Amino acid sequence: MASRITCPVLSTRVTSAEHAATLIAHGDNVGISGFTGAGYPKALPAALHDRMQAAHARGEDFRIGLWTGASTAPDADGVLAEARGVSSRLPYNSDPTMRKLINSGEVDYIDAHLSHSAQHMWFGFYGNLDVAVVEVTAVLPGGLLVPSSSVGNNKTWLDQADRVILEVNHWQPRELEGFHDIYYGTALPPNRRPIELTDPMQRIGEPYLRVDPAKVVAVVETNLPDRNSPFTPPDETSAAIAEHVVDFLRHEVAAGRVPPGLLPLQSGVGNVANAVLAGLDESEFNDLVAFTEVIQDGMLDLIDSGTLTAASATSFGLSDAGVRRFMANIDTYKGRILLRSEEISNHPELVRRLGVIAMNGLIEADIYGNVNSTHVMGSSIMNGIGGSGDFTRNAFLNFFVTPSTAKNGAISTIVPMVSHVDHTEHDVQVIVTEHGLADLRGSSPQDRAPRIIEHCAHPRFRDALQDYFDRAWNARPTARHTPHLLNEALSWHQRYLDTGSM
């Protein structure tokens, strides 16, 4: 097996994960790689977990600030949470153990727009970054790093950290070299320049991450797989949602508002998003391109079928089968998949310039078009806002897709008032459920309510929603811009908490 570490300086730093873990201390802020379960460090977190547990057993405190690209995996977020070794966490999490600690109040969770996370760190808003722990595919001379299966915030973590620990994962295909475009043109204001990207697949950077070898305190070799993202084929509900989206796009093309090849697509993670991609794959649309966060199985399908010519993202998020398919044909994907830093994949400047068509899931929407993407019943975090705000606000066209009910029908995802707002009524354009689609563009709140109730809500909840709107409308005839009954607006959520059903 050829060496993955050809840098003469860094090859002398190879050590065990256990030793590397001793270089992280209580109170450190640690920036790790990882995005949607891809490219996170596989060995260091477990070794750190052991150190934390030992310290706790001795009665010592050992907790770190943990910063990532986005979600990682049970063997990263999971083990560190399990060790009770995390004091704060940003900018996105989907790990259930970590989520529990956040919701118990033990972990401070800073739920940030992904396009903000790197710059806010660099601005100094998060404090000092003590250590970066970054998985790479290979280490080349001069501190050039072949990135792994995600880029995320790695560039910023490597640049800004005092010390760097690298994990070189032999499981990652060496052929990943050439799949990345790392932009080193960012700067602090007032020295920022335009980002001269005008095409989703344009290369504006270089294929490598850079690290100052003097900062690298340890290099650990691993051979461990990424967390797989389970993939479920579209069910009836998500297929119906997909059909409404595809129909609407067809309608927009016919009206001359969207070009026949559409505009660059962004698709959130999850099964509904995959279903929409599948719907596009079965449609007449062709020669599409993606400017998105994550390459899911659905995106790979579109590339394989030729519906999608190419995709720019910041990470893979594949199932086991997807990984095998990707690896088996890796050379055919080169030049058709490009991974960038999340500050670029999600950059407002680029999302707006390219005119992205954004499609994201939600937890609930209200009758006026406000969307909650993060909180269950107003208080508990689910995952985080991720990039949904970056794309929604700056998109040419944005969709929010969701089944009309959750928890086997106990919850209506369309409510009188959302219990938390992540995307405001000023931002949300199109809401889609299996029952239909509400086009909210250029409409007032009083126009949106009947559209959302009629087209999106589950029939079982429609009358109650309409009744709420009607009574709110009549309650205060001088307050009808966004009519609400404030003592009742959140009663559906309270009822769910009290009775288990809305």
Place this chain on the structure above:
Amino acid sequence: MASRITCPVLSTRVTSAEHAATLIAHGDNVGISGFTGAGYPKALPAALHDRMQAAHARGEDFRIGLWTGASTAPDADGVLAEARGVSSRLPYNSDPTMRKLINSGEVDYIDAHLSHSAQHMWFGFYGNLDVAVVEVTAVLPGGLLVPSSSVGNNKTWLDQADRVILEVNHWQPRELEGFHDIYYGTALPPNRRPIELTDPMQRIGEPYLRVDPAKVVAVVETNLPDRNSPFTPPDETSAAIAEHVVDFLRHEVAAGRVPPGLLPLQSGVGNVANAVLAGLDESEFNDLVAFTEVIQDGMLDLIDSGTLTAASATSFGLSDAGVRRFMANIDTYKGRILLRSEEISNHPELVRRLGVIAMNGLIEADIYGNVNSTHVMGSSIMNGIGGSGDFTRNAFLNFFVTPSTAKNGAISTIVPMVSHVDHTEHDVQVIVTEHGLADLRGSSPQDRAPRIIEHCAHPRFRDALQDYFDRAWNARPTARHTPHLLNEALSWHQRYLDTGSM
């Protein structure tokens, strides 16, 4: 008096406002000029009002869709509202008569981010623009127009309207020529290019608006003043707010996070904003520059004193005294004040690149940092979101400034949960009242609550807010990311509606 209309083609189209008004029909969408009471058409709306009233007297319907740059004046929004001649209105309004009709449900109000309004019109999201009515300072040969005291959406309205009516206002100083930079490089996706602006005062366009003379159906001459924006000197409360802001900026400079000359300033309209500007004027800060929406009196003061070297905006918003001062010294301001289209003054790409320091007012904030800028008690619109979202989301640093109470103390502007969200907890960085400042950067909701309660809330409301937070924290130990009591979260607002006091 020299002619203001030297275009040989357009000089033949000069007519009366009454005749011009006959060129607008029931059902038309009409895009008028105007931003913060500057540069709106002065004669046509009144003539249209008369036509509407006559039609209504005959039992005919006569209502238009009314689109502007932002707020206009009693002789524009006011008279059209008074005639009950408006069916829909966008993107921002502050006229009390119009507000009443919006809140009664008679006028559909589309409350849009100002940076979105021009592009959404061009994307076709608002329907066809039948007529543009634009005030200008002069009409030059070939359809070149010297813009007036605001630019707003004029470029887009002139480009996209089927028919154009110009008002040439002799009251506007002819010397306004050279105060504008109109960028004609915008395009529809996928043909958009980077906007190559890297300095707030860089000229990237031309000093003139353009109109196709063939589309101009009428030219009306007027000689009428802009609506003045009353200016109140800072009171004790706003001076205290200003002091907190200036202290914080001082602290950020000392910490090395902000350059000594700060970064380009954006300041919302109103007396608190003016007070902050006055505070900066009295401080040691110097060589500042603004990249903002509106040139208020406070901004003029800063330019006069030399604290501010220059300001880019989209409009003036001066008091009578401010207008006199500006006009008396107009030549000294040339090159130091530049007016742009609002799609440029508020552009996410530019606001983020320049690293703007944004300062805006609010109606209420909650203990977790969500901000309501638009709705009173959840249902009634006050003005609209304006550019606050464009600047807040993309700023280097954003402030929300407000007195801690309203309505003589009956209302706490810090509440358990805001009754409407315009700026989410993911976006809001610093909240400031006369009692202090809460720095929310890089903090979790559970950290934000005590900071906001302790530093920002009025002492009279602190215990009740803390009590709410404590009880919410204890109510559901597995739901502590953003602890809320849903049956009580909006009870402060309901109490105000019921009793006149929170």
